[in-house]
Amino acid sequence: MQDKLKSIGKPSPKHDDLVKVSxxxxxxxxxxxxxxxYAKVLRSKYPAxxxxxxxxxxxxxxxxxxxxxxxxxxxxxxxxxxxxxxxxVGGGFEALYRVLAEDKVRFxxxxxxxxxxxxxxxxxEAVKLIEVDYEPxxxxxxxxxxxxxxxxxxxxxxxxxxxxxxxxxxxxxKGFSExxxxxxxxxxxxxxxHTYLEPESGTAxxxxxxxxxxxxxxxxxxxxRGVAKVLGLPENRVRVIGTMLGxxxxxxxxxxxxxxxxxxxxxxxxxxxxxxxxxxxxLAHSKRHRYVMHYKIGAKKDGIxxxxxxxxxxxxxxYPYLSPWVLMYSTVCAAGPYSIDNVDVDCKSALTxxxxxSANRGFGSPQVNxxxxxxxxxxxxxxxxxxxxxxxxxxxxxxNVLAGGMKMDRxxxxxxxxVQAWEAINEQPKLKxxxxxxxxxxxxxxxxMTYGRMTFLxxxxxxxxxxxxxxxxxxxxxxxxxxxxxxxxLCQIVAEELGVPLSKVRIYISDTALTPLAGTTTATxxxxxxxxxxxxxxxxxxxxxxxxAAAELNxxxxxxxxxxxxxxxTAVPDRSLPLKQVILFCSGEGVELFHEAQFNAPFTxxxxxxxxxxxxxxxxxFGAHAAEVAxxxxxxxxxxxxxxxxxxxxxxxxxxxxxxxxxxxxIYCMGYALTEEIILEDGITLNSSFTDYVIPTAxxxxxxxxxxxxxxxxxxxxxxxxxxxxxxxxxxxAIIDAIYDAxxxxxKDLPATPEKILAALKA
Amino acid sequence: METxxxxxxVNGRRRSVNVKPNELLINVxxxxxxxxGTKYGCGIGECGACTVLLEGKPVLACLILAASANGATITTxxxxxxxxxxxxxxxxxxxxxxxxxxxxxxxxxxxxxxLDENPQPTEAEIKDYIRGNVCRCTGYTGIIKAVQSCGCGxxxxxxxxxxxx
Numbered sequence: 001m002q003d004k005l006k007s008i009g010k011p012s013p014k015h016d017d018l019v020k021v022s023x024x025x026x027x028x029x030x031x032x033x034x035x036x037x038y039a040k041v042l043r044s045k046y047p048a049x050x051x052x053x054x055x056x057x058x059x060x061x062x063x064x065x066x067x068x069x070x071x072x073x074x075x076x077x078x079x080x081x082x083x084x085x086x087x088x089v090g091g092g093f094e095a096l097y098r099v100l101a102e103d104k105v106r107f108x109x110x111x112x113x114x115x116x117x118x119x120x121x122x123x124x125e126a127v128k129l130i131e132v133d134y135e136p137x138x139x140x141x142x143x144x145x146x147x148x149x150x151x152x153x154x155x156x157x158x159x160x161x162x163x164x165x166x167x168x169x170x171x172x173x174k175g176f177s178e179x180x181x182x183x184x185x186x187x188x189x190x191x192x193x194h195t196y197l198e199p200e201s202g203t204a205x206x207x208x209x210x211x212x213x214x215x216x217x218x219x220x221x222x223x224x225r226g227v228a229k230v231l232g233l234p235e236n237r238v239r240v241i242g243t244m245l246g247x248x249x250x251x252x253x254x255x256x257x258x259x260x261x262x263x264x265x266x267x268x269x270x271x272x273x274x275x276x277x278x279x280x281x282x283l284a285h286s287k288r289h290r291y292v293m294h295y296k297i298g299a300k301k302d303g304i305x306x307x308x309x310x311x312x313x314x315x316x317x318x319y320p321y322l323s324p325w326v327l328m329y330s331t332v333c334a335a336g337p338y339s340i341d342n343v344d345v346d347c348k349s350a351l352t353x354x355x356x357x358s359a360n361r362g363f364g365s366p367q368v369n370x371x372x373x374x375x376x377x378x379x380x381x382x383x384x385x386x387x388x389x390x391x392x393x394x395x396x397x398x399x400n401v402l403a404g405g406m407k408m409d410r411x412x413x414x415x416x417x418x419v420q421a422w423e424a425i426n427e428q429p430k431l432k433x434x435x436x437x438x439x440x441x442x443x444x445x446x447x448x449m450t451y452g453r454m455t456f457l458x459x460x461x462x463x464x465x466x467x468x469x470x471x472x473x474x475x476x477x478x479x480x481x482x483x484x485x486x487x488x489x490l491c492q493i494v495a496e497e498l499g500v501p502l503s504k505v506r507i508y509i510s511d512t513a514l515t516p517l518a519g520t521t522t523a524t525x526x527x528x529x530x531x532x533x534x535x536x537x538x539x540x541x542x543x544x545x546x547x548x549a550a551a552e553l554n555x556x557x558x559x560x561x562x563x564x565x566x567x568x569x570t571a572v573p574d575r576s577l578p579l580k581q582v583i584l585f586c587s588g589e590g591v592e593l594f595h596e597a598q599f600n601a602p603f604t605x606x607x608x609x610x611x612x613x614x615x616x617x618x619x620x621x622f623g624a625h626a627a628e629v630a631x632x633x634x635x636x637x638x639x640x641x642x643x644x645x646x647x648x649x650x651x652x653x654x655x656x657x658x659x660x661x662x663x664x665x666x667i668y669c670m671g672y673a674l675t676e677e678i679i680l681e682d683g684i685t686l687n688s689s690f691t692d693y694v695i696p697t698a699x700x701x702x703x704x705x706x707x708x709x710x711x712x713x714x715x716x717x718x719x720x721x722x723x724x725x726x727x728x729x730x731x732x733x734a735i736i737d738a739i740y741d742a743x744x745x746x747x748k749d750l751p752a753t754p755e756k757i758l759a760a761l762k763a
Numbered sequence: 764m765e766t767x768x769x770x771x772x773v774n775g776r777r778r779s780v781n782v783k784p785n786e787l788l789i790n791v792x793x794x795x796x797x798x799x800g801t802k803y804g805c806g807i808g809e810c811g812a813c814t815v816l817l818e819g820k821p822v823l824a825c826l827i828l829a830a831s832a833n834g835a836t837i838t839t840x841x842x843x844x845x846x847x848x849x850x851x852x853x854x855x856x857x858x859x860x861x862x863x864x865x866x867x868x869x870x871x872x873x874x875x876x877x878l879d880e881n882p883q884p885t886e887a888e889i890k891d892y893i894r895g896n897v898c899r900c901t902g903y904t905g906i907i908k909a910v911q912s913c914g915c916g917x918x919x920x921x922x923x924x925x926x927x928x
Contacts, residue, residue, distance in 0.1 A: 011859070013856045013857065013859070013861075014861070016864070017855075017856045017861045017864075018848075018856065020861050020864030020867050021844075021848070021852045021855050021856055021861060021864075021867055021871060022800070022840065022841070022844060022845075022848070022852065023798075023799075023800020023801070023839070023840030023841050023867075023868040023871075024800065024841075025864055026799065027802075027865065029799075029803065030793075030799040194899075195897075195899055196863070196865075196899055197802070197804045197810060197812055197863065197865040197866050197897065197898070197899055198802070198804070198863070198865045199803070199804070244863075244864070245863060246802075246863045246864070246865030247862075247863040247865060247899050247900055248863075249899070275803075277806060278804065278805040278806060278807070278809075278810075482862075482863060483861075483862035483863025483864060483865075483900055484862060484900075485862075656858075656859035656905075657859065659859065659905075660859045660862055660900075660901060660905060663901060663902035663903075663904040663905065664862065664899075664900045664901050664902040665902070666902055667901075667902030667903065668899070668902070689805070689807065689809060690805055690809035690810055690897065691807075691809055695897065695899065696902075696903075697894045697895075697897060697903075698889070698890045698893045698894050698896070698898075698903045698906070698907065699890050699891060699894040701890075701902055701903045701904070703904055703907075704902055704904045
């Protein structure tokens with residue numbers, strides 16, 4: 001089949017690349033409207049405090065100010081978070097969404113009041129004139145303290161623990177008693193930021209039908225339902241139009257500016273724009289959770305792992321948001337992609353007065369994969385085998401059962417991905433730095449990560465295709481595009497199935513009123529979900545066209561194929577009809593030239609949270625990273641010299657985009673390994689700028705070699721799997737392993753800063 | 764606050780704008796001249812998304828007072844490849860150097876400045892020159908390949924699909 005494909009597998013650029021490279025693409029902040037007001041948010045300067053009073057009189061009196069809103073002005077200030085799931089999940093998975101702080105603030109940067117004014121300068125001035133009388137409260141900033149019964153309570157409940165999931169298999173104590181070697185460690189990972197280049201932005205207005213319309217940079221247009229709830233409006237009176245995003249990485253999965261501008265537009269009747277500053281973006285949006293992870297692992301002398309125990313504590317920060325969901329991913333992935341008989345996983349998430357944790361590329365996997373892969377490498381060394389050997393001996397294979405009880409019926413590219421990554425990095429001669437203080441080392445790690453949402457959310461996606469009379473094609477699908485080519489991949493599928501060039505396919509995305517709802521661009525789900533919905537719709541239309549052509553060509557539809565805008569007899573390609581002619585036959589005879597299809601993921605029930613077993617996710621993507629680093633033993637600085645990323649992506653729909661995810665994902669979490677950390681002092685963020693929060697630059701990033709394996713075993717179109725989030729999953733432990741290989745110290749507390757490495761070298 | 768009239772030549776066109784003494788060049792470009800290709804990413808000179816050419820040299824529009832640019836010649840992303848794409852823009856498209864695209868205008872302007880100064884930069888020279896332009900999506904591999912491919916007198920090689928093992 002591969003050779004026959006005309007569009008799939010080809011490195012065609014995205015249709016949006018041309019406007020992006022010319023600076024002509026309008027992002028959310030680039031839109032303006034006549035009569036538009038500018039909004040600003042007053043944010044809490046305390047991480048924990050009681051709000052005694054708010055006086056907005058001086059702000060309201062300022063010329064140009066049109067509205068000042070506080071919690072009392074929000075019709076429904078406390079609602080339940082939804083993330084586009086089609087089913088009420090309950091079980092703690094749907095938690096409080098509070099628009100503006102009331103009674104007490106829970107984190108520094110929490111929104112307290114909103115202003116809309118004629119100019120941005122007036123709005124900024126007005127925010128300063130709002131007087132809030134706070135009574136500071138003690139707060140709790142360390143999640144290990146927050147879980148204690150007598151701790152300060154962040155919310156209104158009598159415990160800070162918001163989720164507690166367990167998963168067991170076999171008997172870990174028996175497993176440890178059978179082990180010849182046991183390793184036990186505590187690993188820590190920090191809060192990190194997404195630092196998409198485009199700060200949060202949106203504009204809201206009331207259209208001529210009275211529909212509250214919000215044009216916003218979001219990964220989840222389905223938040224229109226949440227905004228409707230906040231305002232007490234019917235869902236069909238709120239419309240969200242998603243713009244192309246300037247990056248998301250999970251940070252635009254929660255509601256950002258939507259409710260604020262909706263409330264202000266509703267109150268003033270005027271269009272209202274709100275764009276965060278970079279500093280505000282750092283303070284206002286979610287973080288990847290800080291985790292404390294106790295791991296214990298045991299193995300026989302021959303390297304077979306007998307037991308693994310993981311106790312995981314996640315700092316969910318001030319509000320739950322997606323923390324329970326993230327924790328579920330961690331529960332499933334905590335014991336890694338290994339076949340181990342005795343497993344005990346215990347995961348908790350608790351509130352603190354830190355910034356709130358929620359989705360961030362990897363969604364609970366990079367944290368546990370760092371810990372699990374680190375301890376596996378240390379175990380290998382204690383036994384006296386290589387990091388690759390221990391993985392070859394213990395990794396899951398097709399037919400094995402995961403720690404969480406899911407049987408891997410589909411092809412598992414382990415240990416292949418690890419072998420190929422390790423071989424590729426070792427193909428090149430080890431670089432010898434000129435500087436004697438620098439030592440070079442190599443390391444590797446593997447990983448598994450899911451694609452598609454948790455199956456108990458009952459995920460669906462819809463896509464609509466219409467064939468035009470001139471042979472061009474229009475696709476409508478509510479998919480938000482983060483820049484990964486989420487929309488362009490759908491065009492490739494349509495071009496393939498309907499035999500038209502990519503240039504003849506036009507797509508409209510991300511509009512709750514005009515495009516079929518396709519669900520969130522999160523969970524590495526769009527190619528899988530909306531790709532399948534689009535494929536399903538395209539195949540219905542294809543069948544209709546073939547059926548009509550078959551009558552004309554005196555063959556059955558099964559004998560026909562479609563390519564290069566022709567329908568032809570597969571065995572006799574010269575017997576053909578122009579596609580356009582068949583379209584006109586259909587149109588003249590009333591055959592429907594449009595179709596909307598829905599794809600449903602597998603549906604399961606919410607698992608038993610005291611012992612998570614069975615299917616929780618549709619499928620997994622397996623991958624590996626190998627890294628080569630130079631560590632300066634005098635300064636502790638680490639330079640990453642080389643990265644190899646190897647994944648079974650199922651099927652490469654477009655090598656440019658697939659490798660783009662693998663390259664970008666590697667560097668995204670290279671930052672996690674070495675430099676990135678939200679530095680908090682009692683709930684106050686100390687580094688809310690790019691100078692102080694250090695992400696990799698071109699100077700830091702090595703060349704990333706991508707190796708893609710194509711098992712065609714994925715659940716997506718043409719056997720594709722998802723790659724967006726998995727792409728960052730195993731790089732951090734690979735780099736940490738390489739540092740150990742170079743200088744003999746194992747960093748268990750990310751990021752591996754020069755200070756930590758020097759301290760470890762001196763210890 | 765009183766305003767002053769300044770003259771700018773932007774993308775070859777003479778423009779006259781009234782600005783406050785503290786107005787930044789990025790705001791004049793975006794809000795007064797509606798050239799929204801120049802992006803706000805940080806506002807304090809840390810990310811490079813607002814890079815424009817001032818008298819042919821790359822500068823950060825968020826750090827420059829508009830009044831101080833009075834009389835200057837400025838090229839924004841809209842002024843590059845306006846008629847026909849510049850080879851560096853084509854190279855960005857062909858090498859998958861664009862994902863979300865938010866850093867792309869600034870990155871293209873910087874790459875253009877580099878290639879104007881140094882038509883055949885080495886990989887190390889490219890990395891050093893673009894280090895102030897942050898990209899969170901691509902990991903820079905595609906961007907560096909794109910700029911490198913332009914390093915032969917404006918010609919660039921088209922990318923080919925990598926061998927699938």
